[in-house]
Amino acid sequence: MTLTEKILARGAGKDSVAPGDVVFAKVDKLMMHDVSGPGVIKVLEEWKKRGTNLKRVWDPDKVWVTEDHFVPAADKISAKNIITLSNWTKRFGIKKHFKYGLGQYGICHTLSHEEALVLPGEVYVGGDSHTNTTGALGAFAAGLGHSDIAYVLHHGQIWFKVPETILFKLHGELPSYVMAKDVILRIIGDIGTEGGNYKCMQFSGEAIDRMSMEERLTLTNMTTEAGAKNGIIEPDSITESYLKERTEVPFQCVLGDEDANYSEIHHYELNQMGPIVARPFSPANTCDVREVQGVEIDKAYIGSCTGAKLEDLRAASRLFKGRKVKVRTEVLPAAQSIYISALHEGLVNIFVDAGCVVGPPTCGACCGAHMGVLGPKEICISTTNRNFPGRMGDIESKTFLASPLVVAASAISGKITDPRDITT
Amino acid sequence: MNQLEGVVHKYYRDNIDTDVIIPGQYLKIHDHKELAKHAMEGIDVEFSKKVSEGDFLLCGRNFGCGSSREHAPIALANSGIKAIIAPSFARIFYRNAVDGGYLLPIEVGEETCRQIENGDRIIVDTLNSKLVNVTQGRKSYDTKPFPALIARIIEAGGLINLDPHQLIDV
Structure with missing residues (x-):
């Protein structure tokens, strides 16, 4: 199995899964922000009217909330949304609410790695399409809409069709004026905005082995622009030391099997690359x-x-x-x-x-x-x-x-x- | 719910993204009727005035790509759109449309999209995976059948009406 398949198999309590299988996976971490959060709360209100009332979140310690899109409050509506969100997190006992103007806060995907809120091998869902970013830590990280996030808040699990994995092997070394951003733009240019739709995009190769955590995060971040369900990189010593600087919570690095099946393998030689613009x-x-x-x-x-x-x-x-x-x-x-x-x-x-x-x-x-x-x-x-x-x-x-x-x-x-x- | 009839609004281009379906400035709005007023504003500012309850949208490949905003299917559904006919959908839009119980994503071939004209009256028959074009002499086209899980969620009117155990191994 690939890394994504292994994580989803574990989440679904199965020995193995294959691309195309529909699984219900237990969620390890959930994120929502000042746009998706009020959207989720609105869905929960609608469901309450129809007789399904959320009395408690499945696990408040697995949920974290950010204020990032319209902050500092852009106008009266944004300010009201943030109040709605704050009232909700207080009521449901969500302790990890990163509020602007109160110490650490920032863009949700950035906090996911800065604060080590997600760890290798976890199933992580976020109410934002760029949730894919966090897959660079070796987790399964996928974006969901309001209804799906609301469903996870109720049940702690959600359905996924196991994606096939496309492997991008990056060889050589980036020239000093070229960054991971150039690499991912080039890949998206090659495969198109639908090239990764419903699929996992995984990155490996000696250029990845040498690449810093933050640069790796740029790669997985923009797998979203190719339509991918998730982007992922197998964790290594760089991942471990990055996370250990940020958390004392123990974690175990999961890797794909040697004989894992990839639906496509693309090779990129980075030595000769120049800067790319979209x-x-x-x-x-x-x-x-x-x-x-x-x-x-x-x-x-x-x-x-x-x-x-x-x-x-x-x-x-x-x-x-x-x-x-x-x-x-x-x-x-x-x-x-x-x-x-x-x-x-x-x-x-x-x-x-x-x-x-x-x-x-x-x-x-x-x-x-x-x-x-x-x-x-x-x-x-x-x-x-x-x-x-x-x-x-x-x-x-x-x-x-x-x-x-x-x-x-x-x-x-x-x-x-x-x-x-x-x-x- | 097995048969819907309505008029097609054709915007046949690929990669219609959620920034176009509902621009970012409206993301702070969570009133569904208010969102509907701005549906497809990035393509056609008159869109919400043109649509009647029960109509359909016909678009190109990878409909709904980009941001995960559930505002997109909400805005379209509340403007009156009941189904979107396209050769393919971006994954989060597809999930949101089905799991939220807002509207039907109907996958058809490119040729079918070319043949159906703006303003055609269509019957969407999900039971038989067909479209019937009332305007063009009841010409019929195949649609991609819904996978079992998706069909189950659509039948239930959204994911919330189902517990996980009702969906495992569907």
Whole structure:
């Protein structure tokens, strides 16, 4: 069995499962946020009217809640949603509620690894499509909608069709100006936004063996853009040390079998790779950064679960140091802990000196919610994950997706720029 | 529930994503009728005015890709849409549509999508996995049968009406 099959088999209490089997898996962790949470609460209210009342959550210690999409409260409705969420977590005894302005908080997927809320081998469901991110820790992590999350709150289990696994073997070593973001954009460009639909995308190879945890998380994060049910990476010593720095809870690393079946195996040689950009209006509309260099931009955005982890900020700061931005540039660390590290390492000074505005952790403009949304015909280059029409604001705005290095290089020159061209 | 009849609204393009079905700025809204007013706003701002109760949507491959927002099937269902006909669906949209009991995702071939015209009156026959085109001389098309588990959830009107033990080994 593959790693995903093994985790689902254990969750379903079976000796083995195969792709296509429908299983009911016991859930180890559940997450919801300030958008999906009130949506789930609304579903629970509807179900109550129909006679199914949630008296207690199946296991309050397995549930965690974040405030990330519309925070700090964007307007009166958002403020009300956060009150609704807070009342609910209090009533149901959910202790892990990460509130903005109260110490550690941030984007749900970022907290999942920063706080080691999910551990290898677990079945983790979240009320958000980018839940796939957390699979980089060696867990089965999949996004669900409100009704499914509400169902898990009742029963502690949910159905899954066991996905077939596509294996991406990454060989060689990333050049210094290329990041995991470039790799996943290239893969999505190759297989398309439906290329992973209903499937698991697993990454392995010597480039993965050498890759940091945060970079691995960028890969699994954007498996969502290929439609994948989950992204996953087998845990190793890097995973173990990353998690042991963050939690004292013991865990066991589960690996796939040697003779596991993969429905497809794709090989990528990274040594020769250059930076990749996804043009509007699809994450699969990719090209070499050279093909779009010189395109004038109105704004650069460094934020989101995809592109505002500490290493993303460090990468951007390498280019910003001692330079000024030519277009408005926003930097929003993905979690408070990352903000604090960026502050201590001097990164925030570098950003501010360069002319960027540094904002609070929030999903913000990545999903067109608030704080820096795009106006009509504005062109943005962004470290985020989607660029569908209207994704970051006005329906006539355009977003190019790229790595933090490409976004920083472009912010400095005011047009899309290959980071290799910013040398002096 | 085995037979539904309605008018088709055709937006035949691939990868219609949930940012288009219900833009991100409306995610803070949880009033279903209010969400319905903004359904498909990213493609057609007049959409909710064009749809009548019981109508169908016909779209291209990978319908509902992108964000997991359940707002998407909620907005469409509350605008009156009862089924979506498409060659394929993104997984979370499909789950949300079925498990929430909002509307039917009907999978058909690409050729069927090309043949059905905007405004055609269609009968969706889930029992026999068929579409009947009333407008085009009762021409009939095959639909992909629902897997057993999905059929069971649809029959129950949503996942909440079933306990896990009623679904294991369906």
